[in-house]
Amino acid sequence: MKHLRFLNKYFYKYKWWIIPGIFFVIISNIFGVIPAQVIGHAFNLITDNIQVYGLFDGFERREIIYRIFSYSLLYFGTLVLFLYLLRGLFLFFMRQTIILMSRHIEYDMKNEIYAHYQKLSLGFYRRNNTGDLMNRATEDVNRIRMYVGPAIMYAINTAVLFVLVIYAMFSVNVKLAVFCLLPLPVLVVIIYFVNTMINEKSEQIQEQLSKLSSFVQERFSGIRVIKSYVREGHTKEIFARESQGYKDNALSLVKVQALFFPTMLLLVGLSTILTIYVGGGQVISGSITPGNIAEFIVYVNQLTFPVSMLGWVTTLIQRASASQKRINEFLELQPDISSSNLETPEIKGRISFNQVSFTYPDTGIKALKEVSFEIEAGQFVAIIGRTGSGKSTLANLIMRMYDCDSGQITIDEKVLKELNLQNYRNQIGFVPQEVFLFSDSIKNNIAFGLDTVTDQEVETASRNAAVYQNIIDFEYKFETMLGERGITLSGGQKQRVSIARALIKEPKILIFDDCLSAVDTRTEEEILNNLGRVMNGKTSILIAHRISTIKNADKILVLDDGRIVEQGTHHELLKAAGIYAEMYQNQLLEEEQSV
Structure with a gap:
């Protein structure tokens, strides 16, 4: 008893x-x-x-x-x-x-x-x-x-x-x-x-x-x-x-x-x-x-x-x-991530990693090793690296889904652990690598992150995500009901609806975790152009595998085995003739062979 x-x-x-x-x-x-x-x-x-x-x-x-x-x-x-x-x-x-x-x-x-x-x-x-x-x-x-x-x-x-x-x-x-x-x-x-x-x-x-x-x-x-x-x-x-x-x-x-x-x-x-x-x-x-x-x-x-x-x-x-x-x-379990701060300031988007290391507690895999970098408010930063290099882990740490084992992460010069977690995440737009849509209408999926939203805002977000035309081709348009995990839509459509869900929040920080892999190059370019307009003056972080996606970024971080081995602009990294340049040449060869 x-x-x-x-x-x-x-x-x-x-x-x-x-x-x-x-x-x-x-x-x-x-x-x-x-x-x-x-x-x-x-x-x-x-x-x-x-x-x-x-x-x-x-x-x-x-x-x-x-x-x-x-x-x-x-x-x-x-x-x-x-x-x-x-x-x-x-x-x-x-x-x-x-x-x-x-x-x-x-x-x-x-x-x-x-x-x-x-x-x-x-x-x-x-x-x-x-x-x-x-x-x-x-x-x-x-x-x-x-x-x-x-x-x-x-x-x-x-x-x-x-x-x-x-x-x-x-x-x-x-x-x-x-x-x-x-x-x-x-x-x-x-x-x-x-x-x-x-x-x-x-x-x-x-x-x-x-x-x-x-x-x-x-x-x-x-x-x-x-x-x-x-x-x-x-x-x-x-x-x-x-x-x-x-x-x-x-x-x-x-x-x-x-x-x-x-x-x-x-x-x-x-x-x-x-x-x-x-x-x-x-x-x-x-x-x-x-x-x-x-x-x-x-x-x-x-x-x-x-x-x-x-x-x-x-x-x-x-x-x-x-x-x-x-x-x-x-x-009786207590959350690993908690916050007692009640302040609700508006963040600007300056992110700093100082000697950050992280090991997944369940698997023991050391995902990041003494990572340090700076992202200025309003910058468009891209992160690239081989599979398993720690790219998604960086996104999770910025979102504070996990706390780092050592080192320190600051947002606008304030320690991330000390921020009001709910207020902080409310100002972030996140598009995960594994897209998840609810068994609900397309409209409600796009408006998921907001309590109140107008039809015009939903349409604008869908246009910016280059999915508007696909939606209006459906019989019930934005009221189209999606099956479990969005099975009604194709892979590319699901990714773009997920992008629209992040953009409608008008976030101060936007994180794309390799979410453009299922769209064609033309649609990708349209989304990135719209992103440049919508996120003007706001911090954008794009994790990708294709260099063509990130070459216009203000800064590119190259990850390998949990460490940042290179960073700089596209042209600077090509001149350095390192890992980034090697990846670029390999992708050019793959494109030529596929033609």
Whole structure:
């Protein structure tokens, strides 16, 4: 139960739902216990009056006794029905408070988990797969809801009913009550041992379900690759194996429960037999009436449902504990990147790297080694280098997706770590190497970085990204809905929509991370010309592989193996006859051979 202590804050928040709920539980159970006493009196009435009725055989008064007898039974029957109607009414109120409270807690938990996910740094998402993250925010939260709603409701209901029934039993006859409740300690021992098994198997089920969800999510995202390589059958076999693992774990839990429930019902049945046997002896000795035996049998049957539900409630609690443990593992994580500064200045765009080194914590790959350079505000700077030289890492550090291991990064002479992170990123336009578009309209994808935007601004951004003509050729133009990850568009169109999303912000710093690779040379030139106009006086950083893309940059940084080996203008670097010149000559040869 220690993992479930996290939920105490929600119980306190919704205390005015829980308190009335407990009150309704108590009242409903009082109206559930009283009918047993009424039935006991009715049973005594029947046994007593049958003998009297037989004595008046052949007399006229027998009809009067019969009528009184009938009216009395009708009265008791009506009273029992009325009491059960009242109980049903308060059971309705009980569910309307406790079950509705569980839905509110479910809503709050999902929001809290999602908000916490948003705060966690990029490294967290590199370490965890999407399917597992989704499963903790959906399936695990649903299990928590089953605990804070049905499990707690039935647990309170069972506890209150036990107290009322046991009190009623002992007030009638202590000896009969003891024998009637004799199987309960055995039941407690069984629950104790079964709880551990249920907990272990529940955790195994949750882990397997996360693996299954991750597998399905990943395969659906890569369905184009699967079909291209004709691997449908192979993925089907893997899915079947994962499903088999989940099924085996679930069946193992079901076997425990299948043995648990009949055992409890057997013990309740034993209580009924003891009640009749011991109670019969008490009636013979005159200690109790036959109606008391009927009353006790009703009590035992009233305990049957709560006792049988006890196993189900135990399962819910154990599964909720396992799920809450998984949720707490993430909620207790603190973001690697944080900011406490509340100032919101407008940045100019001067960037300085001083002896910056960075190693990816998950892989141990040293991406940058003592990198130093200056970018003046308003400069157009290009970064080029071979694959794996650290170009994208530079972009991530400027965006402060990661913090450097050593050295210092400053923005406008202020240390990057000390800036208001949200305000800083709001003034940056970033076009990643791997384009991601949402399953939404083209308009909403372009306007994603802004809260309010006009149609004219969206159109202007699309024109600057050289994608306007493509969009208006669609039937629904800017309202065209995109499939998952923008699958509706071609690679070049997706890149240009992503560029438009960055340009519409009118950022102070614009970072292009090799995002022009899927567009032709003519379109690339149009975009760069528009970029020169839109970003005039603002800092632009362009990461590219093609030298033709970056030759007009104010400064070019050449990266190799995590170090800046050359920097300067296009002409200066050609004169230096170093790595840049070699790359330039190789690309010229490739272009000539392709003609």
